Amino acid sequence: MTKRIYFFGGGQADGDGTQKALLGGKGAGLHEMTRLGIPVPPGFTITSEVCTEFFASGEKMPEGLLAEARASVERIGELVGVRFGNVEAPLLVSVRSGARASMPGMMDTILNLGLNDAIVEGLSARMQNPRFALDAYRRFIVTYADVVLEIERKRFDEALEIARRKAAVTLGVDAARMTTAELQRKLPDSMLDVETLRSLVKEQRRIVAEVTGKPFPEDPWAQLEGAIMAVFRSWNNARAKTYRKMHDIPESWGTACNVQAMVFGNLGDDSGTGVCFTRDPSTGEKRFFGEWLPNAQGEDVVAGVRTPHPIARGGGDDEKSLEVRMPEAYTELVRVQDRLEKHFRDMQDMEFTVQAGKLYLLQTRNGKRTGRAGVRIAVEMVREGLITQREAVLRVDPQSIEQLLHPTIDAKAPKKLLARGLPASPGAASGQIVFHADEAERKAAQGLPVILVRAETSPEDIHGMKAANGILTARGGMTSHAAVVARGMGKCCVAGCSAVAISYETATMTVTIYDEAGRPTDTVSVRGGDVITLDGATGSVYLGAVPTAPAALSAEFEELMKWADEKRRLKVLANADTGADARTARSFGAEGIGLCRTEHMFFDDKRIAAVREMILSADVEARKRALAKLLPFQREDFVSIFHEMAGLPVTIRLLDPPLHEFLPHERKQIEDLAATMRVRPSDLTRKVEELHEFNPMLGHRGCRLAVTFPEIYEMQARAIFEAACEVAAGSSAPKLEIMIPLAMTRRELAMTKKSLERVAAEVFAEKGRKVDYLFGTMIELPRAALRAAELAEEAEFFSFGTNDLTQTTLGISRDDAGKFLGAYVESAILPKDPFTSLDVEGVGELVATACERGKKTRPNIELGVCGEHGGDPASIRFFERVKLDYVSCSPLRVPVARLAAAQAAITEESAGARTTD
Incomplete structure (x- = not known):
């Protein structure tokens, strides 16, 4: 048995x-x-x-x-x-x-x-x-x-x-x-x-x-x-x-x-209970950290119904510390915590009870920690010889890295201090006050930022804590439920704010203001719906919304990322559409741009009129006149991006969305555009109605625009090549890649490629300069994946647009899936939301098939992914397995992808070694 x-x-x-x-x-x-x-x-x-x-x-x-x-x-x-x-x-x-x-x-x-x-x-x-x-x-x-x-x-x-x-x-x-x-x-x-x-x-x-x-x-x-x-x-x-x-x-x-x-622990004054960490779980500082309560059971500390005392001296209330009250038990606990950390080679979260002076350990586990603490602990343990660089890279949760990139309270901004509590989990958060978890979830679903305010949180509040921007509790300490769970989530949290009195009945938070001598001088009442700001780094609570400042990355972060970059094989690029986005991406370690969406440039107020004029033109010549107005704008955009990404690859996707997305629908907009084009408003209204699409995701978009309106892609190509030549004159030419979206046949690519090669030749002749470039396509349709061998005869690179490939493979509209996807995941029909983490069995098989078939035709074909899956650690593990060359994701997720790619490489290497053995 x-x-x-x-x-x-x-x-x-x-x-x-x-x-x-x-x-x-x-x-x-x-x-x-x-x-x-x-x-x-x-x-x-x-x-x-x-x-x-x-x-x-x-x-x-x-x-x-x-x-x-x-x-x-x-x-x-x-x-x-x-x-x-x-x-x-x-x-x-x-x-x-x-x-x-x-x-x-x-x-x-x-x-x-x-x-x-x-x-x-x-x-x-x-x-x-x-x-x-x-x-x-x-x-x-x-x-x-x-x-x-x-x-x-x-x-x-x-x-x-x-x-x-x-x-x-x-x-x-x-x-x-x-x-x-x-x-x-x-x-x-x-x-x-x-x-x-x-x-x-x-x-x-x-x-x-x-x-x-x-x-x-x-x-x-x-x-x-x-x-x-x-x-x-x-x-x-x-x-x-x-x-x-x-x-x-x-x-x-x-x-x-x-x-x-x-x-x-509740037998009397010689008994007690507490929770402690071998290092600070908020900052990662190497200090024995924890809280205890005399004459109490363990649930009293975690629930936060009583205000706990620090374990060690220097915690603000030395006479109540365990070190002073029970020195023998404290000395034994220090010895035990040091031994456990060295044995498990990780920060430990321990529960203990002292019964009649005798110490007992009730739990030890690897402690929950913030992203910042996780990085610091991993790096310092390498320096201390406890773990290797390889182990440090594997130990930090890639998703937690995002916490380090979040803004902090702007020290120079004006602010009104309401109260101070314990800095339980760092970060800055502003939002409307809500007093119940259900309310937090409901308001957050409406797109409203909220701060969940409770006397103390309990496990039943978990859904509200997830929905909230930050958490404030009147009771509890640094090891309370609110503090521990918030750190695990990466949520800003201020706990044990004793100046706060909460009335759930009247939905009011009353704050007592004290002077420097600790005497109460005033009270302030804040109601549900009012806005407050939390500073999880200092424990401060401010009235109203307080501006934030960009996060400052630590030396430990840079060191960990250096180790990760040495271990990873996959390149990490960014999705960026402007020079500012490109600058941000590069500051986070992006090695180029894997997706520049040109349609985002068309929505600018200075350009949209010309875009609409182009779309609604009655003939090719009128359309070309409108496109000529857009050319200098597009060229200016590309020059900005190329300067920021000097010497790095920049993959530009030509216009993808259906044209109707750019069209006016309000009467005044149509009348103004009609005056510019010198046509009747009724004629424009009819044209707008004709261009309406019932299923635009599968409609007149992507390379289908190039087939029907080749002059659109020709204008974009001219802007790209002219910008590349201009930047190359300063000897900082980008590695230019032009990408055709939504192709499903070789013929589509061949026609578009021929048109773009003609434009390139014209521009290079005019400028007296030639810029190297690659021509490729996005794989977004199942047919494209299956016919990758013939597409590779024209395309020098594939970039998998896994957002649309997921939609077209599963037959699920991303915009409408919210109505049922939750039930599918809850019922285990799907393991995860396939738009968040790649459907490896279905979409993944198409990606693997396209890679294999594309390489048979063109062995040196470049392979990457530019959907949001490029920043998801679980998806990155798959992309490493099928040997893509790069992933591309939003700039803020670049560090996440760098670390995840390193972990994927180490895992694959270890798996290969085991197979060999």
Whole structure:
């Protein structure tokens, strides 16, 4: 039988850190730490294969698994010296999810499992602290009811608030006018007395009985079974699905389940719990970083319901730091974190508990980090000798590189400071305030920038966090849910902004303004819909929109990119249509322009009238007169681009869109154009109607324009060659490539090529100078891919226009696909949006076929891609595999493509080496 449960404890472990696919990241870390002799409470991991079997069988537990789990729980009890379900000396366990990829807070965890009324009394006597046992019990009931019994948590939150207000009266606290958040700060959970907790537990059990029609389960073994099944089910909850979609985590992976002996950080002042990182996850600085809470359970730190304290001195509140309060536990933790980082050779994110002065590690995993931190950590670890340059290149997520290119707050811009919180995730973000995740998603879908403002975020907010430009929380620290998830997303986040009070009922954020002495001087109320700006680098919150400045790239970034460029084979070019775009692209490392779209030049206000006149002309001579007006504009554009790309390839696509896209539709526009052309407005209106197309994507566009109106491409060719000759006179000639769009037959290419060669000869004769150039085509149609061998007889290069090739292959209009593509991905009909990541099986096969057939005709044919897939790391891996020469993408994605191309080359090289072996 396949092994389904892996045990760890007593210095021995069945698994190890290499088994993330089977044991999940959390489980693999626990097993590896146990092997290293680090203090870890004993437990066991149920493998992810069991989760897959669970779903395959209609959510039924595999036969015999519960008996194996029971035996493993009893083995934990033997190591700890207590027994599960025993009234006098009870063992309590945690049941936690653990996928192979970190998904912080997205799946479910249950703590303190194994409690019932009788056991609570026994635990109270054993701990000599009745308050502790009752607090553990009320936490357990709420979590179990929420996760396993699926009872709305709001019912229990309301019961807790009622209990808190009753306790406030007893303690003489005037709570009548306090909001829920204010009351919680004034009277935290740790101040609830025994009788309040006892009454609260009774009310919680009543809610369970009312909703389910059954009493809260008393049998610890039944509780365990329900919890394991709930953890598996949480793999498919809404927030986990959203997170998987955001981070490309396959649904087929499933989650492991970890059952572990509880250790308690809420036993008193000599106990506590916290989260720490071996380096700063926001900046990458090499410093031991983290937060902790005394007399608390782990969920208190992550949920952000209490303001945590820094672990080390220098964090702003030295006397409350773990280093001062528990120096022995701190010293041990420093030793452990250093050992774990060196062992795993990556920044570690750790959870720990101190129980009665003794340190326990509950988790270690490779920590989530911002793009900037990821680059710095990788480069510095190379310098420290922990990893190689090759490993550093592989370690940084290419998508995270985009974060480094985003603008920052302009230091010189006028701004009104509202408040300061913790700089949880860097970047700058402005937007309308929204207080609910659903509202954030709805407004973002309307194209509105929003800032999600919450007292603290929870995993249920994940869809709103994804939609928002930035996140602001009133509570929580640098290791809270908001901070960790925002860093993973690359979202700007300011957390723990204590001057902010939030009222969801009135959709208002009230900010208390303090003077330098810390005295409140004023309050400012900001309502939903008002605009604020977050500075995630400083933790500042500003009123209104604040201008931004371009990002400054670090020395570590430049060094990593240098290593990447040494490793990659694919060239990386940019899609750029202006000299400014070309300059930006080159500053990000572009090695040329792979797509210059000439139609973008036609929409300028100074040119559009001439373009329309050309389109609506009654004969060839009138059309040529209009084109003559456009020629100097086009030539000027190309001169600008050629100067910026001196000595580098520039691929210019001749006019592609259908002509009707340039035409006027408003009455005044038609009347003004009629006056210029000296024709009747009614004649122009009729002409506009005649040129209308029902399916313009498949209509009169691309090289079809050259067949019917050859003078259009001839004007463009003249502008290109004249500009090239002008720039070449300064000895900085570009490597010129002229590309014909939408060709499907050799004859189309031959006719167009002949026309352009004639224009080139005329210009070279006039200028007394010749410029070398290549003639090629875009492969955008399935027929073009299949007939690539004959197209290569005319074309010296192919550039795959994968946007249109995807549309024409799948029969899906990109503009209309939003109505159903989401459902296709959700239902696993398609693995991803094919316009975001290449459909390798369909479109990819056409690309591979065209490459193979084109090379048979012309072995030295140049092959590239200029669709948006050129900036997608997953697509780039395929392009490396089929041995394209280059990818071309938008300027801001050039660094992403450079790193992804390097990773693809390393992966292919490694695969080849394994094949050879």
